[in-house]
Amino acid sequence: DIQMTQSPSSLSASVGDRVTISCRASQGISNHLAWFQQKPGKAPESLIYAASNLQSGVPSKFSGSASGTEFTLTISSLQPEDFASYYCQQYHDYPLTFGGGTKVEIK
Amino acid sequence: QVQLQESGPGLVKPSETLSLTCTVSGGFISTNSWTWIRQPAGKGLEYIGRIFATGSTNYSPSLKSRVTMSVDTSKSQFSLMLRSVTAADTAMYYCVRETKDDSGYLRVDYWGQGTLVTVSS
Numbered sequence: 025d026i027q028m029t030q031s032p033s034s035l036s037a038s039v040g041d042r043v044t045i046s047c048r049a050s051q052g053i054s055n056h057l058a059w060f061q062q063k064p065g066k067a068p069e070s071l072i073y074a075a076s077n078l079q080s081g082v083p084s085k086f087s088g089s090a091s092g093t094e095f096t097l098t099i100s101s102l103q104p105e106d107f108a109s110y111y112c113q114q115y116h117d118y119p120l121t122f123g124g125g126t127k128v129e130i131k
Numbered sequence: 132q133v134q135l136q137e138s139g140p141g142l143v144k145p146s147e148t149l150s151l152t153c154t155v156s157g158g159f160i161s162t163n164s165w166t167w168i169r170q171p172a173g174k175g176l177e178y179i180g181r182i183f184a185t186g187s188t189n190y191s192p193s194l195k196s197r198v199t200m201s202v203d204t205s206k207s208q209f210s211l212m213l214r215s216v217t218a219a220d221t222a223m224y225y226c227v228r229e230t231k232d233d234s235g236y237l238r239v240d241y242w243g244q245g246t247l248v249t250v251s252s
Contacts, residue, residue: 055234058238067242073238115237116236120178
C-alpha cells in the first residue's frame with residue numbers, strides 16, 4: 025500500500041495567517057492527490073484534486089502544489105471558517121489511502 | 132446538485148452483518164463509481180471500496196474478506212454489507228461519489244452526510 029505521511033498533525037494559527045500543510049507519498053503517485061476539509065461533526069468536503077485543481081465552488085484562497093512525492097496545501101489567509109481538519113488522499117493506486125490529517129486550530 | 136444519503140441501522144451486534152444503503156439524487160448512478168469510506172470517532176479516514184454501475188467492485192484488501200457491495204441502478208442506490216463485525220467496526224460511514232479527473236483516474240468529489248454505526252451488544 026502507498027503510505028501518505030501528513031504533517032504537521034496539528035497547528036495553531038491566527039486569522040489572516042498563511043498556512044501550509046504537507047503530505048508525502050511513499051512512492052510516486054504522479055499528481056493523483058486530493059485534499060479534503062472536515063469541520064467538526066460534518067462530512068469531509070473536497071477541496072483540491074489532481075494536486076492543484078480546485079473543486080468547483082472552492083475559494084481561491086486554497087491552493088495545492090506538488091514536487092515529486094511531496095504535496096502541499098496552502099491557505100493564503102486563514103479565516104474563521106477555515107479552522108478544521110484537512111486530509112490528503114492518493115488515488116493513484118489501489119487501495120486508496122489517506123494521510124493522518126492535520127487539525128488547524130485557533131491561536 | 133448531487134446528493135447522497137446513507138441509511139441503515141445505527142446499532143449492530145458483534146458478529147452480525149452491518150448493512151447500509153446510499154441513495155443518490157441529482158446525478159446519474161450509471162456514469163460514476165460509488166464508494167464507501169469510514170471514520171472511527173476522533174480518527175482518520177479509511178477507504179472501504181468502490182462499485183461501478185456494472186457491478187464491478189474494488190475492495191480494500193484489509194476488509195475484502197468481509198465486504199460485499201451491490202448497486203441497484205433502477206433505484207439509484209448502492210449498498211454495503213460488512214460481515215462479522217466487531218467493536219473495531221464502530222465508525223461514521225460515508226457514501227461518496229467518484230468521478231474521473233483529466234487523466235482518467237477516479238477521484239472523490241461528493242460526500243454523503245454520513246451515518247454512525249455502533250457495534251455493541
